[in-house]
Structures are given as structure tokens and as C-alpha cells.
Amino acid sequence: MSYNILLCGVGGQGTVLASKLLAAAAGRADRTVHSAETIGMAQRGGPVTSHVRIGDDVYSPLIPKSCADLIIAFEPSEAVRNLPYLKENGALIVNTSVILPVTESLNPSGYTGTEMIAYLRSTIDKCIMVNDGALCESLGSTKFFNVAVLGVAQGAGLIDFTEEDMLDTIRSTVKAAFVDKNIEAFKAGLQAGAEEKEKNPALAEGKEEILQRKLTVEEVEQINALKKEIEDKRNKSY
Amino acid sequence: MKKEYVMGNAAIALGAIAAGVNVVCGYPGTPSSEIIETVAKHNPDKAIHVEWSINEKAAMEVAAGASYAGARCMVTMKMMGLNVASDALMSLAYVGVEGGLVVVSADDPGPISSQTEQDTRLFAKYCRIPVFDPSSVEEAYQMIQDAFEYSEKYKTPVLFRPTTRIDHAYANIEYDETVKPKEIPGFVKNSKRFVIFPRLSRMNHEMIEKRNPQIGDDFSNYKCNTVAGDEGCKKAIVAGGVSYAYAKEYLQKRTDVKLIHVATPHPLPEKFLLDALKGVEEVLVCEELFPYLEEELLLLAGKHHLTYRVLGKHTGNSPLAGENTSEDVAEAIGVFLKEVSPKDEEFIHKIEQIKGQLLGNESAVNVPKPPMRPPVLCAGCPHRASFYAVKKAMKGKKANFSGDIGCYTLGNAMPLDMVDTCLCMGAGITMAQGLHWTDEDCVNFAFVGDSTFFASGMTGVANAIYNNADLILCVLDNSTTAMTGHQPHPGTGINMMGDVVNKIPIEGVLRGMGIEKVLTVNPLDLEAAKKAVSECAECKGVKAIIFKSPCVAIVKKEAECRINENCIGCQSCIREIGCPAISIVDGAVTIDSAMCTGCTLCAQVCPVGAIEKEVH
Numbered sequence: 001m002s003y004n005i006l007l008c009g010v011g012g013q014g015t016v017l018a019s020k021l022l023a024a025a026a027g028r029a030d031r032t033v034h035s036a037e038t039i040g041m042a043q044r045g046g047p048v049t050s051h052v053r054i055g056d057d058v059y060s061p062l063i064p065k066s067c068a069d070l071i072i073a074f075e076p077s078e079a080v081r082n083l084p085y086l087k088e089n090g091a092l093i094v095n096t097s098v099i100l101p102v103t104e105s106l107n108p109s110g111y112t113g114t115e116m117i118a119y120l121r122s123t124i125d126k127c128i129m130v131n132d133g134a135l136c137e138s139l140g141s142t143k144f145f146n147v148a149v150l151g152v153a154q155g156a157g158l159i160d161f162t163e164e165d166m167l168d169t170i171r172s173t174v175k176a177a178f179v180d181k182n183i184e185a186f187k188a189g190l191q192a193g194a195e196e197k198e199k200n201p202a203l204a205e206g207k208e209e210i211l212q213r214k215l216t217v218e219e220v221e222q223i224n225a226l227k228k229e230i231e232d233k234r235n236k237s238y
Numbered sequence: 239m240k241k242e243y244v245m246g247n248a249a250i251a252l253g254a255i256a257a258g259v260n261v262v263c264g265y266p267g268t269p270s271s272e273i274i275e276t277v278a279k280h281n282p283d284k285a286i287h288v289e290w291s292i293n294e295k296a297a298m299e300v301a302a303g304a305s306y307a308g309a310r311c312m313v314t315m316k317m318m319g320l321n322v323a324s325d326a327l328m329s330l331a332y333v334g335v336e337g338g339l340v341v342v343s344a345d346d347p348g349p350i351s352s353q354t355e356q357d358t359r360l361f362a363k364y365c366r367i368p369v370f371d372p373s374s375v376e377e378a379y380q381m382i383q384d385a386f387e388y389s390e391k392y393k394t395p396v397l398f399r400p401t402t403r404i405d406h407a408y409a410n411i412e413y414d415e416t417v418k419p420k421e422i423p424g425f426v427k428n429s430k431r432f433v434i435f436p437r438l439s440r441m442n443h444e445m446i447e448k449r450n451p452q453i454g455d456d457f458s459n460y461k462c463n464t465v466a467g468d469e470g471c472k473k474a475i476v477a478g479g480v481s482y483a484y485a486k487e488y489l490q491k492r493t494d495v496k497l498i499h500v501a502t503p504h505p506l507p508e509k510f511l512l513d514a515l516k517g518v519e520e521v522l523v524c525e526e527l528f529p530y531l532e533e534e535l536l537l538l539a540g541k542h543h544l545t546y547r548v549l550g551k552h553t554g555n556s557p558l559a560g561e562n563t564s565e566d567v568a569e570a571i572g573v574f575l576k577e578v579s580p581k582d583e584e585f586i587h588k589i590e591q592i593k594g595q596l597l598g599n600e601s602a603v604n605v606p607k608p609p610m611r612p613p614v615l616c617a618g619c620p621h622r623a624s625f626y627a628v629k630k631a632m633k634g635k636k637a638n639f640s641g642d643i644g645c646y647t648l649g650n651a652m653p654l655d656m657v658d659t660c661l662c663m664g665a666g667i668t669m670a671q672g673l674h675w676t677d678e679d680c681v682n683f684a685f686v687g688d689s690t691f692f693a694s695g696m697t698g699v700a701n702a703i704y705n706n707a708d709l710i711l712c713v714l715d716n717s718t719t720a721m722t723g724h725q726p727h728p729g730t731g732i733n734m735m736g737d738v739v740n741k742i743p744i745e746g747v748l749r750g751m752g753i754e755k756v757l758t759v760n761p762l763d764l765e766a767a768k769k770a771v772s773e774c775a776e777c778k779g780v781k782a783i784i785f786k787s788p789c790v791a792i793v794k795k796e797a798e799c800r801i802n803e804n805c806i807g808c809q810s811c812i813r814e815i816g817c818p819a820i821s822i823v824d825g826a827v828t829i830d831s832a833m834c835t836g837c838t839l840c841a842q843v844c845p846v847g848a849i850e851k852e853v854h
Binding site: 010023024027032033034035036037038045046047057058059060061062063064065077078080081083100101102103104105106107109111115116119 | 243350374375403404406407408409410480483484486487490563564565568604605606608609610611612613614651652653809812813816818820821822
């Protein structure tokens with residue numbers, strides 16, 4: 001069994017440190033771990049992703065589409081951009097703070113974030129919305145969000161390393177001067193995550209039980225018939 | 239042994255160190271740059287000679303010399319660097335080596351941050367030398383060590399080609415940190431061996447052609463060329479590079495189809511393939527870039543009268559261009575095994591739509607479109623100021639702007655729109671000359687970065703002077719190789735051995751070449767910069783302006799700008815310079831204080847003095 005975590009955001013938000021911490025925690029918990037980052041032209045302001053893959057049956061450095069168990073999105077539109085990677089019944093943690101493209105004032109994109117947030121709310125059952133400002137209020141800077149959000153994942157039961165594994169990893173990975181602040185951030189996240197878990201029973205359950213209703217047998221047949229029709233058409237030309 | 243979670247490039251570096259490498263040199267280029275940086279970090283007693291050479295050709299030649307003396311050498315570059323180094327490599331392939339010489343040429347399918355989608359495997363075939371093609375970080379660590387062994391065994395340079403997804407992936411590597419560099423036997427003069435003449439080339443060419451099938455046989459027993467699956471399978475998948483990892487991800491431990499991994503594409507391990515393909519009727523090839531293995535299999539079938547069918551890029555079963563994704567490979571295999579039907583976006587959308595309607599969840603099919611986030615010059619980037627100064631000074635005049643490779647290629651974006659051409663390293667300077675000869679009334683500018691200037695700009699300048707061209711050379715000197723991650727170069731005064739060395743002064747170089755008008759200005763002083771441009775535009779011949787201001791990513795910021803009550807909301811600052819730190823928030827022009835570096839270009843553009851600088 002593998003467990004796949006995709007982190008996404010905008011360059012400069014600290015997704016790389018978050019993915020390093022996850023990978024290091026996995027190593028500490030004696031799991032096989034692989035990861036990959038997008039670097040290169042993706043400079044400040046460009047979309048960035050980190051793929052963290054935990055498990056023995058992992059070969060590709062990148063998570064295949066529909067295979068992420070958890071997406072941690074540092075920005076709403078980046079969550080939507082990477083949603084094709086989410087497994088059916090996968091979980092999403094998304095920061096509701098919007099980052100406009102750096103070209104926004106020259107070429108207005110009309111992007112506000114509200115449409116992204118509404119879409120995510122309506123389509124993902126296991127969805128946790130957090131706000132970096134609120135989560136990091138006591139810390140004085142949203143730059144600790146990258147560690148706080150790992151706390152949210154831990155608190156909501158979406159990563160199964162022990163709390164100690166994570167805390168030890170932070171202590172050994174983060175620069176000494178920032179360890180205390182980061183641990184404080186992680187703990188703030190833990191609490192927020194635990195509260196979310198209380199509020200949203202979907203987080204602990206399978207999707208089947210929480211779908212409003214399943215497709216009926218007739219409906220499934222209807223879809224299958226359509227599938228067959230299109231496939232037949234294609235097979236003829238293949 | 240030490241276990242560490244490292245990037246693929248670091249694994250390659252650590253593997254080379256484990257192989258006792260003596261000399262490591264190269265030129266920065268994504269996705270290869272971290273290899274040399276890692277070797278430099280793991281070189282506490284300076285026992286390994288590590289250098290950023292001025293370009294890939296220089297690196298290749300430094301390594302060739304050291305190898306003749308028996309040193310183990312690694313040369314690193316991105317695949318386009320191999321074009322630059324190919325002059326040396328091609329001849330070196332004929333001469334051969336003494337100490338193991340491995341050329342790491344990182345391919346960039348996609349391309350993600352490159353100008354071409356060329357394939358180093360094909361280069362190996364062209365040079366008639368072996369190539370190793372790792373499929374994972376772990377394999378890269380092992381294979382680079384094997385590459386040294388084979389290089390020494392057959393006295394030939396060897397290519398090693400990782401791709402971006404191997405270079406920038408991470409895995410746990412266990413490595414021996416106590417290995418010391420190999421003892422260097424020393425150069426034994428032998429002009430019959432080391433001086434290339436037609437006679438030697440003719441003789442060695444024959445030797446190489448006879449040798450290569452032997453290497454192929456040797457590779458047939460190489461441990462990384464593997465085959466999985468039951469005997470008697472009628473279908474086989476042949477894969478190389480990261481595509482092999484994608485194929486394995488799809489197939490997992492299945493044995494009802496053969497999965498053949500070709501880790502050494504050249505010379506082709508023929509015996510291994512003939513054996514692995516016994517009884518196979520259909521082969522699907524999964525690979526990126528050139529249909530290399532696909533064509534080799536077709537050649538093999540022709541040579542041995544085999545009847546298997548080969549599916550791949552030539553048959554439309556795999557994408558012809560771009561990077562393979564895990565899904566591309568899964569789909570190709572699924573279709574090949576008749577387990578899935580070919581992807582049809584329209585079809586999938588239709589099904590989703592019906593599902594959405596039935597479940598009363600319409601929003602599921604109307605996915606909002608995330609905004610584009612194009613890369614831009616950073617806030618405070620001195621290149622923006624340089625481009626703007628030239629633009630303003632040349633307003634209304636006929637001028638061409640030849641660009642080059644580096645961050646400053648982004649000067650092409652609106653509103654600057656100051657890069658008319660970009661071809662390859664150093665080409666801006668020479669292309670400006672070509673443009674000049676077609677229209678002598680037009681003022682031609684060539685923009686080149688400091689690192690690119692040293693890499694391949696100087697010869698172009700000599701060409702311009704010698705041939706009486708008329709151009710204004712603009713050296714955008716930000717004192718680093720910014721694009722690839724801030725590597726030092728001959729103008730920075732430090733090298734990869736940690737030595738403080740004399741900086742090669744660009745102004746001195748240009749004057750030494752005979753350019754009389756060489757002006758050095760701070761681009762962040764807009765008036766002075768404009769004046770320098772106008773002054774140069776007035777004279778004939780080759781002129782140069784060095785726009786000198788450090789990259790904002792390597793200096794600590796000491797100030798920032800803010801908007802005061804004089805702002806009339808004309809938005810000139812936004813329209814003119816396109817700085818990402820300036821935006822409109824709630825109808826008012828605002829400067830993001832976290833992003834702003836206090837460069838003051840906006841303040842100099844503002845018509846009403848509404849922007850002021852605050853020093854910390």
C-alpha cells in the first residue's frame with residue numbers, strides 16, 4: 001500500500017520545506033519514501049508542486065493522476081489546478097488566502113478565489129478549509145503556515161506518523177533559530193485539524209457512506225450503454 | 239555507510255565520489271546544476287578538483303586532459319551543453335581515455351526549462367560511445383559508478399543521461415563517505431595515442447566499430463538491463479529512463495506481460511533483447527524524446543528476420559513530443575493490453591456531465607479555470623531597469639533587440655517587450671551583427687548576461703569588432719548565474735574550490751578587445767542609464783554598456799518603496815515597468831512591501847513624485 005501526498009502552491013510559500021519535513025518524518029517512521037519537486041522556470045510567483053510518495057510499491061517519482069490520498073494546497077486556485085491528482089475519496093486541505101497572479105494588474109484575470117472555494121466545497125467531501133492568517137495569528141507571520149498546515153493534516157488524522165515523529169523531524173530539519181516557532185505553528189495546526197475532524201465526519205469515513213445517494217442500477221446501465229456506444233464507434237476507427 | 243535523503247543530482251554526485259572521482263567540471267544548466275554543487279559540498283579536504291568551467295566545451299577538455307593522466311573525471315551539463323561540448327567529445331571518442339571519463343548530459347523532456355527536446359541517447363550513437371540511462375534515483379547512484387568502470391574497461395568516454403524527473407526526484411541513498419579519490423597514475427606521453435591525425439582516426443574508427451558489438455554483449459549481462467514476466471508471453475513492453483518507472487507503476491508485480499528495461503541504449507544489448515523477446519509477437523516501447531529504442535527494435539527485427547510488431551511513437555501509440563507522464567504510459571500500456579480504451583477527453587467530460595446531472599451536482603462538471611501564473615522578472619530585478627532604460631532612450635527610433643539565454647529572456651514579456659530574438663547561448667551578440675548587415679539604418683542591441691558573456695559571448699564580440707559591425711552590446715551584469723541557481727563565474731571572484739580569485743573585469747575585457755566606448759552604469763539610476771544608451775546610439779561601430787547591479791536574490795534588502803498621498807492613480811508605474819510588487823488593491827495603487835526591494839525604478843517613472851523610498 002502506498003500513501004501519496006501532493007503539496008501545491010505558489011513559489012515562495014514554503015511548499016518545499018513542508019514536503020521535506022513529510023519525507024523526513026516518513027523516513028523516521030521507517031517507511032520507504034520518494035518525492036519530487038518542480039524546480040526550474042517555476043520561479044517566484046509560478047505554480048509549484050511537490051509529490052511525496054510513501055510505500056514500497058512506488059516506482060514513479062510523480063504521483064499519477066487520481067492517486068493522491070491527500071492534497072495540501074497553499075492557495076485555492078492551485079488546489080483546483082491539481083485536483084485531477086486527487087483520489088476518489090481523497091482528502092484536501094486548502095488555504096483560503098488568495099494569491100493573485102503577479103501579472104494581475106497588467107492583465108486582469110478576473111480571478112477572485114471565491115469560485116474556486118465554492119467549487120472545492122461542493123465537490124470534495126473530505127475538505128478542510130484553513131486560513132493562513134487565522135492559523136498563524138499568534139505566530140505573527142503567515143510564513144509558518146507551511147509547518148502549521150502539516151499540523152492540521154496530523155490533527156485531522158490524514159497522515160499517520162506519530163506526533164513525536166513529526167516534532168522530532170521539525171527539531172532536526174528546521175534551522176535552530178526557528179525550531180520553537182515552527183513547533184508552535186505545528187501545534188496550532190494540530191488543534192485546528194482536530195477541531196475539523198470533530199466537525200466533519202466525512203474525514204474519518206469512506207466516500208460511499210457520505211455521498212448523498214449512489215447511482216441507481218438503471219443509471220449505471222445508462223452510462224455503460226453510452227460508454228459502449230462511444231467505444232464501439234472508436235473501435236471501428238482504431 | 240551513511241543514509242541520506244537526497245535529490246537525484248546529489249545521488250549522481252555521491253555515486254561519482256564513491257567511484258573515487260578526481261576531477262569534476264561542468265557548466266550550470268537546469269536540470270543538471272546540483273551535481274557539481276553537491277560534489278563541492280562533499281569535498282572537505284579539497285582532494286577532488288571541482289570547477290564551474292566557463293562553458294561545456296572547456297569542461298570537456300579539462301576532463302579529457304586529466305583523464306589522459308589517468309584521473310577519473312566527470313563532466314556535467316544539460317543536454318544543450320552537449321552541443322557546445324560536442325566538438326571535444328566527438329574527437330575524444332576517437333582518441334579514447336585513460337582514466338574513466340563520464341559525461342553527464344541531463345535531458346529535459348517537456349521541455350520544462352530548455353530550448354530543445356534533443357535526446358542524448360542519439361548523441362551517444364552518433365559519437366559511437368556507450369550511454370547509461372537511469373530510471374530512478376537509486377539506480378542513478380549505482381549506474382554512475384558502473385559508468386566509470388565501463389569507461390576504464392573500454393578506454394572510452396561514456397555518456398550518462400538522467401532526465402529532469404530523475405535529477406529532481408528524491409530518495410534515500412546509502413553511501414560510503416570514507417572513499418578517497420583514486421590515485422592518479424600520471425600522464426604518460428604517447429603522441430601516437432593522444433595526438434589526433436587522420437590516420438589515427440581511420441584506425442580507431444575501425445577499432446570502435448569492432449568494439450561496440452562487444453560492449454553490447456557485455457551490456458547483455460549488465461545487471462540493470464532486466465526482464466520481468468513469464469516465459470511465453472506474447473506481449474512485451476520495452477522501456478527506458480523514467481518511463482520504465484511509470485510502466486512498473488502500472489504493472490506492479492504482474493507477470494502476464496514481459497517488462498524489459500533497457501538501461502544501456504547504446505551499444506544495444508542485442509543478445510539480451512533477442513533472448514528477452516523470444517516468442518514475443520507485439521512490443522510496446524515506452525520512452526521519452528526520440529523513438530530511439532523503437533527504431534533499434536525495428537533494426538533488430540530486420541537484422542534477425544524477426545516478426546514481432548513494434549508499437550510506439552511511429553505508430554501513434556505514444557506521444558511524439560513532450561514529457562511522458564505516468565498517465566501517458568499507463569494509457570499506452572492499458573490500450574496495448576486491451577485493458578482500457580484510448581483516452582477521449584470529450585467522452586470523459588460527457589460521462590462526468592451525465593453523472594453530475596443524475597446526482598444533482600452540476601458544479602462538478604463546471605470546473606473553474608485557475609489563473610495563469612507566467613514567470614516574470616522578480617520585483618526589483620535590475621534587468622527590468624536596464625531594459626526600460628534602453629526602451630526609453632530608443633523611443634521612436636528604429637532598433638532591434640537581440641536577447642540571450644538567462645533570466646533576462648523574460649524581458650520579452652509585456653510591458654517591456656524588449657527581446658526580439660533568443661536562440662542559444664551567446665547568439666544575441668552575433669545575431670545582432672547579422673541583423674545589422676540586413677538594415678544598416680537600424681540600431682542593433684545585443685543583451686547578454688555576465689555568465690553567458692564569459693561562456694560564449696566574447697568570441698561574438700571579437701567577430702563584431704573584426705568585421706566592422708555596428709551594435710550596442712548591453713552586458714546585464716548581476717554578478718551571478720541567476721537563472722540556474724546563482725552559481726559563481728569568472729567575474730565573481732570565487733570558485734568551486736572555495737578560493738578567492740581575481741575577478742575578470744568585463745569592462746577590461748571589452749577594452750582589451752579594442753572597444754573604445756565602454757560605459758558602466760547602474761541601471762537603477764534611470765537618467766544615467768538612458769544617457770549612456772543615447773550616447774552609444776550616436777556613435778558608429780561596436781559600443782558596450784555594462785549595466786551593473788547585483789541580482790536581488792543574492793543581496794539583503796535594505797529599503798522598500800511606498801506610495802504617498804500624491805498618487806493620482808494614473809497607474810504609469812504599472813503600465814510602464816510591470817513590477818510584480820505593484821498592484822491595485824481596492825482601487826488604489828499599492829506596493830507589496832514584502833516583495834519590494836526598494837529599487838526605486840517605479841519612483842523614477844512616477845510623474846508626480848508619489849513614490850518614496852524608505853531605508854531600513
